Amino acid sequence: MASVHFTYALRRFYPDLKTINVKANTVLEVVDQLDESYPGIKDYIVDERGVLREHVNIFVNNQRIKDRVKLADVVEADEEVYIMQALSGG
């Protein structure tokens, strides 16, 4: 099971959000499973094409994912997935 961690910023919209374990082989499967636990959260992470939003980053362990379009990066069991917001704005 991969462990998924979230930026604190998402807790504004999902106050019950906490680190969870999911069984997934790719980042896309991680995001789909998150949406089952937290309905609608997928729309915060990706757009309607499934493309990672411009100012959102996903890391698998310490590596930023390479495929922001199809989220095909592989997730191994026991790996850590981090869903972060980019630093921007003012």
Place this chain on the structure above:
Amino acid sequence: MMTKTLLVGTRKGLLVFEKSPSQGSWKVANDGFLGIPVCMVYVDEREDQWWVALDHGHWGMKLHRSVNRGQSWDEVEAPKYPEGTLIKEDVPASLHYIWAFAHGGKEYPGKLYIGTEPGGLFEMNGDGFILNESLWNQPSRTDQWFGGGRDYPGIHSIVVDPQNSDHIYVGISCAGVFETADRGANWQVRNDGLRADFLPDPHAEVGHDPHLLLASPTNPKVMWQQNHCGIFRSINGGARWQEVSDTDGPANFGFALAVDDQDENRAWVAPAVSDVTRVAVDQALCICRTDDAGQSWLTFREGLPQEHCYDIVYRHGLVASGNDVIFGTTTGNLFASENAGESWSPISHHLAMVYCLCFA
């Protein structure tokens, strides 16, 4: 006299102002969405539902609705472009921005229209939003529509005929005005008489930039638009537009426009300097009003800053109801007039950038 309510969408959240007969001035009664850009506010007066569109920098466009006048809000799934929809070849369409709301008329309870960038008109029936394919598939869209100040074209104005809910106009920057008489099944271009000085052919059929399109509530055949290239008015439902800019005064370029709710010949604009600098004309803020269908314009400055002023008013940032006229600016000023714009008092000088206003 009843308490009046005003919704103000800013770069840092929503403010709800109220003015009661006993107070005499506008006071903040509520706020929400702190820190989040509220790019559009709308009141569906059929059921007194309030809507806001949120432009999250990180998390995408979101929609929220309140059925209790802002005491609580619920997120509603935002419009989504159908899979396979392309802005142009090899560019998949996705929701970039929400520019406009309009309810579908009293004959169609629950129907709501939303105008978006990159140029899609969505219709809500019951639970979800559906893209109007007929407008999206206009042959001109891929080659003659383009973004004005943004990456892609946007529908910022939706006018549903109060006398016939099947009869709808949209204003698109940049494309122009489109009309449907059959609730979106077929669309006609309505740009005759407009001028697009930024095109090789200023009288091209499509490619115009109506910054805001409105119709007179009492006589919707009379339409107004604050266009990039001046102020235009039509007396025949957009079949032909006539320029009514003030050639000698400031009423020319701008974004915002308000039309009197009783008098089809009265309208207000908030002039700005075009293209290069985008500041108040002569760095002095004014509001202009016509009472004679644009034949002449009155310029009002009393109570407004007249030097070193950089404010402009965005397209949804000016509203009028009777003699109450209010506008908000890009530098966070909010001004109110109780005498149809002739003099002004500040409601606040220290808001975040104001995007949009709506009486509630």
